[in-house]
Amino acid sequence: MTDARAPGSRLLDYRGAVALVVANTIGTGVFTTSGFALADLGSPERVLLAWLLGGIYALAGVAIYADLAMRFPRSGGEYEFLRQTLHPALGTVAGWISLVAGFSSPIAAAALGAQLYIARAFSLELALPWIATALTLVLGLMHAFAPRAGVRFQNAAVLIKIVAILIFIGFGAVHTGDGSFPEAPSEAAPFSILALGGALVWITYAYSGWNAAVYVTGEVEGGGGAVRRALYSGTLLVTALYLGVSAVILFSAPPSALSGVAESGAVAARAFGGPRAEQALSSLIALALLTSASSMLLSGPRVYAQMARDGALPAVFGRLQGEHPRMAVLAQTAICLVIISSAGLRSLLEFAGVSLSLSAGAVVVGWLRQEFSKRSRPRPLLLAAAVLFLVATMGIACAGVVLRPLSVAAAILLICFGLAAHYGAAMRKSKARSASDTQQSDQSWTF
Template sequence: MGASSEPAAEGRASGGERGRRKGKLLGFSGAVALVIANTIGTGVFTTSGFALADLGEPAFVMLAWLMGGVYAFAGVVIYSDLAAEFPESGGEYVFLRNTLHPALGSVAGWISLVAGFTTPIAVAALGAQLYLARAGGPGAAAPWVATLIVIGLGLLHASAPAKGVTFQNLAVLIKICAIVAFIAFGAPVAGAEFVAAPPPSFETFPLLAFAGSLVWISYAYSGWNAAVYVTGDIDGGGRTVERALYAGTLLVISLYLGVSAVILYGAPPGQIRGVAESGAFAALAIGGPRAEQALSALIAFALVTSASSMLLSGPRVYARMARDGVLPAVFGRLDGDYPRVAILAQATFSLIVVWGAGLRDLLEFAGVTLSLSAGAVVVGWLRHQMRGGRALDKLLELCAAIVFLSTTSGIMVSALIMRPASAIAAALLIGVGLLAYALGRTRANSANQRA
C-alpha cells in the first residue's frame, strides 16, 4: 500500500464501521489491543526481581521502569512519524529499507524473525507454563504446556484469523481489568511500605547496573511498536497506527508503574531479589496463597495473549520479506489476505526455541537485540529528515530521537560489559541478516542475467 492511498483510506474510514474497507483485519481498537497485548507479557511480572538484585533499592528499580517508559514513548514518537510516511506492513524492515539501506532492512527483518517474535513467543509460553504451575496447574519439568500453548495459538491464527483477532481483543480487555484490580488490591500495602521506606542513597547509585537493568526493562516495553508490523492490515493505515501507538503505550506505562510498585513494595525485598516469579511472591505476601494463585493465573493469561499477538503480527513481516526475495517465496504465500504458511512457520520456530534455551538468557538476548534494531530505525529517521531538510522543523521528534539514542547507547555499553554473550549473539544475528541479503542479491542478479 503506497502513501497516496492514505487520504482515500481516511475518507472511507470516517463513516464508521460501514465505511471500513473490506478485508482489513484491524480497526483502531484492535490496533491498540495489539500494542497492549504485545507489550504486557513476561517482562513486567518477572523483571523487577532481576533488576532489584542488580540495583539493590526498590526506588532505583522504579526509576528504571519510569526511564523505560520514557524510552518507549520516545520510540513511539519516531515510529509514528515513519508509519505515517511509509504505511506498509513490515515495521523495522520497511523503515530501514527506505531510510538507510536495503541491507539493513534485511538485518532488521532477521532480527524481527529471531529476537522480535520467535524468542518472545517462546518466552511468553515458558512464562505461562511457570505461572500456571503456581496457579495449581500442571508443573512439568519439560516445556510441554508451553508447547501446547504455541501449537494451539498457531493453529487458531492460521485457520481462523478473524476469530483469532476477536479472541485477542476480548482477552486484552479482560487482562487490563484484572491488572487494574491487582494494582488496587496491592496499593494499600505497597503505599504504606513506600511511605515507611527510608530515602535511597544516590551517592551509591549503580549507574552501570542501572543501564544493565534497562536491557530487561526495554524488553518488557518492547511491544510498543507492534502495530507498525501490520499497518497494511489496519483500517486507516499509518494515521490509525500513529494514534494506536500513542494510546496503547501511554496505557501500558501507567499499568507498568502501578504493577511494579505493588511488586517492589508489597513483598519483602529478600523474597523477590533475583527471582523470576516476583509478581507471584508479591501477591503471596499481600494476600496469602489464594492471592498468589489468582495473580499467577492472571499472569499466565497475560502471557498467552502476548504470544497470541506476536503470532498475529510477526508473520506479516516474513510475508513481506518473502515477497521482496529476502526469505524463501513460500513464506509470502497468502491464503486470502492471510500468510498462513508464515504463521505456521512462526509457531514452529518458536517451538524450537522453547525446547532449546532458558528464560533469563532469552530475556537478555531479546532486550539487547531489539534495542539495537530500534536504535537503527531512529538513526534512519534522522538521516531521512536531514536529507529532506526537515529535521529542525520537527523539534518534538528530534528531542525524542536524542533521548532514544542516548538510552540505546547506554544499553549497548552495559550489554558489552555485563552481558557479552547476548551482545555476541546479536552480532551473529546481524551477520546472518547481511549474508541473507548478499545471497538474495546474488540470486536476483543471476536471474536478471539469464533473462
C-alpha cells in the same frame, strides 16, 4: 502504493491496533523483570525510576515510529523502515532480527513464562515445557486457520487482562497504604549508572511491544494515521499500568525474597494476599503472557510475508490465504517450538532485549538521515525524541557489552547472518538475471 481493499476489509480497526500494542507489550516483562532489576539496582525506588525511564524511552521511540508509519504505510515495521531510510541490506537484517529476536524468542519466552505461572497456580511439577508447547501450537493454528477468531479472542483477553491488572493494583495499593508491607533495608548499595543500564536491558525488553502496530500497518483501517494514534494510546496506557504493577510488586515483599526471582509477581501476591492471591495473580499473569504470544503470532508473520514478497525470504513465506499469510504463521509457530525446547527464559530475555534495542536504534538513525536530507528545518520535538532514544540505546548497548556479553555476541552473529542472507539473495538474483540475459542474447542470434 495504495491499498485497493474496500473499507472494512482489513483485519484490525483502531481499537484492535491499541489492543495489539497492549497485548504485545504486557507479557513476560512486567511480571518477571522487577526481580531481575532489583538484583541489579538494590532498591525498589531505583527499580521504579528505571521503569519510568523505560516508559519515557518507549514514548521517544513511538514519536519516531509514528512519523515513519505515516510516511510508509506498509506492513513490515523495522524491515520496511530501514529499507526505505538507510539501505535494503539493513532492512533484511532488521527482518531477521524480527524473526528470531523480535517475535520467535519473545513468543517462546511468553509461553515458557505462562507455563511457569500455570504450574505455580495449580501446584504442578513440570520437568518438560509441554504446557508452553501446547499453548504455542494452539495459538499458531488459530491464527493460521481462523485469523478473525484469533483477533476476537485477543481483544477480549486484553480487556479482561487490563481490568484484572487494575484490580490487582487497587488491592495492592490498599495494603501498601496500611503499612503492612515490609520495608526495604535502610542501607542500599551505591547507585551505579552501569547497573542502571544493565537493568534497562530487562526493562526496555518489557516495553518492547510499543511498536507492535507498525508491523501490521497495511492491515489497520485508517492506515498510518490510525497506527500513530494506537502507538501513543497503547504506550501511555502500558506505562501507567507498569508503574502501578511494579510498585505493588516491589513494596509487597522483602527485597531479599524478590531479588533475582523470575516469578516476582507471584511472590509479591503471596506476601500480601496469601496462597489464594498468589493463585489468582498467577492465573492473570498466565493470561497476560498468553495474549502477548497471541499478538506476536498475529503481527510477526506479516513482516515475513512482506519480506518474502520483496525477495528477502523464500517465496513460501509470502503465500496468502485470502489476505492472511498462513504459511508464515505456521513457520513462525514451528520456529517457536524449536526455541521452547532448546532455550531458557532468562537467556531469551537478555538476547531479545539487546537485539531489539539495536534494531530500533538503527530505525531512529534512518529517520534522522531523512529528516535532515528532506527538511530545511528539522522538527525540534521529534529531533529531541530521536536524540534521547539514541543516547539511551547506546547506553543500554554499552551496559550490555559489559554485563551481558554473550547476548551481545549472539545479536552480532544474527546481524552478520542477516547481511549474509541479503547479499546471498542479491547474488542469486544477479546470476539469474545474467542467465536470462544470455539466453535472450542467444535467441536473438538464432534465425
